[in-house]
Amino acid sequence: MSEFEPKIVAFFCNWCTFTAADLAGTSRLSYPPNIKIIRVMCSGMVDPKFVLKAFLNGADGVLVGGCWPGDCHYINGNFKARRRVALLTEVLKQYGIDEQRFWLRWIAASEGNMLKEVADLMTAKLKELGPSPLQQMGQMVG
Amino acid sequence: MATFAKLSFNKDELNKELSGFFKGILENGAVDAVLAPMAQGKKGVRLSLITSAASSGAVDPFAPVAAVSGAKIASSLTARPSGRKVAMVLRPCEIRAVVELVKLKQVNLDDVLMIGMDCLGRYENTDFAKFQEQGGTSESFLEKAQAGNTASGDFDVAGACKICEFPAAANVDLRLCAIGSGGGTVHIEAVTEKGQAALEKSGLKIGDNPSGRDEAVKKLVAVRTEAKDKKFAEFRAETNTFQALGEKLSACINCYNCRVACPVCYCKECVFVTDTFRHTGDQFMMWADKGGMLKMPNDTIFYHLTRITHMSLFCVGCGQCTSACPNDIDLMPLFRTSADKTQAKFSYQAGRSVEEEQPMAGFESDELFEVTGQAK
Numbered sequence: 001m002s003e004f005e006p007k008i009v010a011f012f013c014n015w016c017t018f019t020a021a022d023l024a025g026t027s028r029l030s031y032p033p034n035i036k037i038i039r040v041m042c043s044g045m046v047d048p049k050f051v052l053k054a055f056l057n058g059a060d061g062v063l064v065g066g067c068w069p070g071d072c073h074y075i076n077g078n079f080k081a082r083r084r085v086a087l088l089t090e091v092l093k094q095y096g097i098d099e100q101r102f103w104l105r106w107i108a109a110s111e112g113n114m115l116k117e118v119a120d121l122m123t124a125k126l127k128e129l130g131p132s133p134l135q136q137m138g139q140m141v142g
Numbered sequence: 143m144a145t146f147a148k149l150s151f152n153k154d155e156l157n158k159e160l161s162g163f164f165k166g167i168l169e170n171g172a173v174d175a176v177l178a179p180m181a182q183g184k185k186g187v188r189l190s191l192i193t194s195a196a197s198s199g200a201v202d203p204f205a206p207v208a209a210v211s212g213a214k215i216a217s218s219l220t221a222r223p224s225g226r227k228v229a230m231v232l233r234p235c236e237i238r239a240v241v242e243l244v245k246l247k248q249v250n251l252d253d254v255l256m257i258g259m260d261c262l263g264r265y266e267n268t269d270f271a272k273f274q275e276q277g278g279t280s281e282s283f284l285e286k287a288q289a290g291n292t293a294s295g296d297f298d299v300a301g302a303c304k305i306c307e308f309p310a311a312a313n314v315d316l317r318l319c320a321i322g323s324g325g326g327t328v329h330i331e332a333v334t335e336k337g338q339a340a341l342e343k344s345g346l347k348i349g350d351n352p353s354g355r356d357e358a359v360k361k362l363v364a365v366r367t368e369a370k371d372k373k374f375a376e377f378r379a380e381t382n383t384f385q386a387l388g389e390k391l392s393a394c395i396n397c398y399n400c401r402v403a404c405p406v407c408y409c410k411e412c413v414f415v416t417d418t419f420r421h422t423g424d425q426f427m428m429w430a431d432k433g434g435m436l437k438m439p440n441d442t443i444f445y446h447l448t449r450i451t452h453m454s455l456f457c458v459g460c461g462q463c464t465s466a467c468p469n470d471i472d473l474m475p476l477f478r479t480s481a482d483k484t485q486a487k488f489s490y491q492a493g494r495s496v497e498e499e500q501p502m503a504g505f506e507s508d509e510l511f512e513v514t515g516q517a518k
Contacts, residue, residue: 048451049413049444056444058432069507079505083488084451086513087502090483091450096383104514134384 006060006126008119010037011046015073016109017065023112031119034126035063042066043104044077048088051102055092060132061101063122065115068106078106096133100125145338146319146329147346156281156328157181160318161198163330166344167229168195173255173340177215178231179205185274189215191228203231203259203318204280204328206287206299207270211462213239213249213405220250229255229340231318233264234311235302235460238493239405241313242456245500246408255340258311259318262287262362263299266465272297284320288358290365302461302474305370310359313496316340322358329355374482377475387443390476393469394442400473401449403466406456406492414445446473450480455501456492457481 012018018039024031040046043066054062064085066078085104092102105118151159164176178201180190187205189212192198212232217240219228232240237258243249262284265273273283273294286292292299311317315337319329329352332338341348381387398414401407413419419441430436454477463473485491488501511517 049448052444052447052451076505079507080502082510082513083502083505086487086510087455087484088451089513090487091447091454091480094378094382094479094483095387099513106514106516 004127004131006034006123006131007058008035008061008063008122008126009054009059010035010063010065011040011043011050012037012065013043013067013073013078014039014041016067016071017043017105017107017115019109020065020107020111020115023109024115025112027112029112029116031116032123034123035119042072042074042077043081044072044074044079046081046084048084051088055097055101055132055134058132058135060129060135061103061122061126063118064104065107065118066104068108071108100129101132145332145341145348146351147332147341147344147348148350148352149328149330149346150326151281151328152326154279154281156204156284157200157202160203160328161201163344163346164192164198164201164229165195166346167255167340168192168198170343170345172227172343173229174226175228176201176231177212177219177228178257179203179207181205185271187270191219201231202280204284204320205270206262206264206273206280206283206292207267208233208236208264208460208462209267210403211239211405211460212236213243216240216254217243217248220252220254221248223250223253225253227253227255229257229316231257231259232311233261233460234258234308235261235306235458235493236405237311237313238308238458239456239460241493241496242406242458242500243408244496245503248408251496255316255336256314257316257318257337258314260311260320260359261303261306261309262321263292263303263306265294265297266300269294269297285325288321300461300465301373301472302459302464302478305366305373305478306459307363307367307370308493309362309366313493319352319355321362322355323352324354327352373475374479377479381476384443387476391442391446391471393471394446395469396439396442396445397468398445399466399468400463403462404449404453405460405462406453406458407449408456409452414441414448446476450477450484453477454481454484455488455490457485458493 043064046064051062072078089099107115149159167173176192179187181200181202187202187207213236240249315334317331323329332341457477459478461474490501
């Protein structure tokens with residue numbers, strides 16, 4: 001049997017983390033293809049529904065990437081994202097999705113290497129954890 | 143120091159005495175209107191808006207029923223204010239929801255004299271009808287419930303009420319006190335200056351504190367808190383996976399009654415009825431293809447979890463969601479257990495104070511470092 005390859009849905013902010021992913025690419029750093037990037041204007045616009053839908057549709061992990069505190073292009077979108085992630089984590093925990101599968105990380109535009117590091121780490125962590133408990137339900141949940 | 147007025151009543155005359163009080167505050171100009179539970183003919187008790195003292199005869203504030211959350215009515219009345227002073231007689235859970243709605247600018251308390259009633263629980267609407275058929279009255283309910291027996295025949299008060307740790311109302315001007323008042327007596331307590339002025343105008347004699355009240359309230363809170371902790375532990379143990387959650391919600395038909403009934407579901411238009419969720423046939427087919435089948439209507443777990451992320455911080459545990467479900471899904475523990483966690487995370491308590499900022503309405507730069515685990 002082939003090794004389990006986790007699917008990670010990644011919401012990256014246009015200004016920092018997505019740019020970091022670009023930098024990782026142009027710097028020829030290779031990071032796992034498990035990360036499926038969705039480019040959003042700000043981590044602060046990641047609606048909890050996006051995250052819920054990703055998990056309900058079988059994502060093994062969700063990664064939200066935003067600018068470091070103080071660097072947000074929209075001044076404070078990342079702080080709002082942090083409260084929202086904290087809230088949603090409290091909700092999901094009860095049903096078996098905890099902070100090991102749902103990450104928020106600050107990655108600056110200049111931190112291509114850090115993007116690679118986070119992608120490596122999260123992929124490895126999810127390989128260790130195995131498929132999302134929702135996949136065992138054998139049908140589209142929701 | 144709070145002041146009390148004692149209201150003694152003969153058998154079957156509790157509501158007569160209370161209506162005298164409301165008549166007093168209407169006649170003496172303390173308020174222009176009273177919103178209070180009122181008997182509707184022989185059957186049912188509903189909140190009614192009374193503007194004429196002569197029409198206050200059928201008030202029944204302690205009736206163990208809340209057909210809809212009064213917080214929604216308070217919002218209808220004051221979101222676009224009339225400018226007339228209104229006294230609102232509401233349950234503690236309704237008042238706590240009002241506090242949240244004030245912060246969302248959906249209730250305006252400028253012209254409101256808030257009167258909170260001691261709540262020993264409410265029956266489901268259909269059970270209340272049975273209760274009335276069996277000859278039950280607010281007086282008989284108060285007497286039995288104070289002795290710890292809220293059951294009546296084959297039904298009991300709503301599950302939400304059994305685990306509600308707020309039997310006495312806070313954030314009020316006046317309180318209608320029944321707990322620990324002794325048989326044949328209720329007390330009206332002035333909590334604020336506004337309440338004090340209204341109480342004075344009502345013409346009731348002020349003085350005579352209910353000596354057993356604090357102790358009795360404390361005892362009731364302890365009993366209910368214990369029941370709450372037990373219920374939470376049970377629900378959390380049996381509903382700890384998405385599979386189990388799906389089974390809990392399997393009867394859901396996406397009628398959205400729970401969010402219509404919810405006093406703190408604050409959106410004017412719910413996203414689940416917008417075009418965002420009006421999918422094409424292709425989309426459904428694609429989802430069905432993915433796992434070979436798709437339960438329809440779909441998006442039930444999605445809907446409930448989304449609602450939790452929206453309202454759990456404001457959930458006051460009134461249980462109207464459970465009452466509104468046409469398929470008898472007991473939703474209250476689902477929302478309350480999440481609310482318990484999310485409110486604790488932000489050291490927030492729904493309905494505690496209008497001064498307390500709603501957690502999603504703000505942020506600090508210096509907080510929640512554990513979320514990213516990155517220091518800077």
